[in-house]
Amino acid sequence: MTQALAADEEDDWQRETLADALLAWYDRHHRHLPWRLPPQATRQGHRPDPYRVWLSEIMLQQTTVGAVKPYYERFLERWPTVEALARADLQEVMKAWAGLGYYSRARNLKKCAEEVAHRHGGVFPDTEAGLKALPGIGDYTAAAVAAIAFGRRAAVVDGNVERVVTRLRAIETPLPAAKPQVRKAVAALVPAERPGDFAQAMMDLGATICTPRRPSCILCPLQAFCAARGAAAQERFPVKASKAAKPSRRGAAFVAVRADGAVLLRRRPESGLLGGMSEVPTSGWSAGSDGEDGPSAAPFPAPWEPCGTVTHTFTHFTLALSVYRARVADMPAPAGSWWCAPGLLAGEALPTVMKKVVEAAIPGATKARRPTGT
DNA sequence: GATGCGTGGAA
DNA sequence: TTTCCAAGCAT
Known part of the structure; x- marks a missing residue:
């Protein structure tokens, strides 16, 4: 090597290294969740059932893991396949969803199951665009299902990832205006191998290490890469627009x-x-x-x-x-x-x-x- | 881009 | 107690 790396080569170097560090951390410290395949399985090329990934992702929208677990188990036992859910009575689905909140999710869940069963032969689309065309699936869920269930190199951005990345890159733009910037930053980090584990690793990192308050930077596998930590300003990010008081x-x-x-x-x-x-x-x-x-x-x-x-x-x-x-x-x-x-x-x-x-x-x-x- | 849409746990 | 906010989506 005679010269400093060209800019794009340096980007490649950092992307590989950052993703590798994160995936190595994920292999050791990932959370065990009922809808998840453990990393040793995904490293061998196995993929989780798209129906289960989709069901869990819909339930997890703006909802904590602890609240979702019992609902997920009950739904999966009662409706083990997308065809079974498509055949279900809507009121029975609403009853099973009661208490989980955001009830339009349950109506869209049923609609989506019907579309997959009747228009897609019971098989979920395996691209972001195809997934996003379905009811109840937006940018986040389309990317998450594409990456986790189908191994697509999609940029998965949820609240955790927003927090991790605005700190990593010290993004001063307030959310939600910074969303496009965050998405680009994430897209530049996603590795070609194990993009689904990468997405889940980013979310686990945000949930357990890069927390909203008092993040545990000392335990963070990305500490050396983090601009906010470098400036001892990790708790200043993400910058958010102030919200109005509740009437x-x-x-x-x-x-x-x-x-x-x-x-x-x-x-x-x-x-x-x-x-x-x-x-x-x-x-x-x-x-x-x-x-x-x-x-x-x-x-x-x-x-x-x-x-x-x-x-x-x-x-x-x-x-x-x-x-x-x-x-x-x-x-x-x-x-x-x-x-x-x-x-x-x-x-x-x-x-x-x-x-x-x-x-x-x-x-x-x-x-x-x-x-x-x- | 802003607003409507649940609930419960944590600090 | 209050505030924040959690794997967002539809309009």
């Missing part, structure tokens, strides 16, 4: 209980907040304190008794619901609603805020009567 709303919720213990439920509209999920009748959720939280907002007259207030925080507002309960005589359920037998409440498609409401009125009502009702 609050209030309303009333009405738990009507029949003599046999059945509770009146209704279905929310298919789209929007908690779309397609079940709820007890409620007033509107108004922004101010204009009296929509009293018993006068009830769907029908009954001896409504107050039983406390439930508070719940959504992504973009907080909600305080005054809960009322009434014993009511047998009556036909109003249009669009039904009487839910007490034994079926635990399996209903009740979002967490509605479970809180029912629990406030009837303690224990949403808990399964027996361990796993079979």
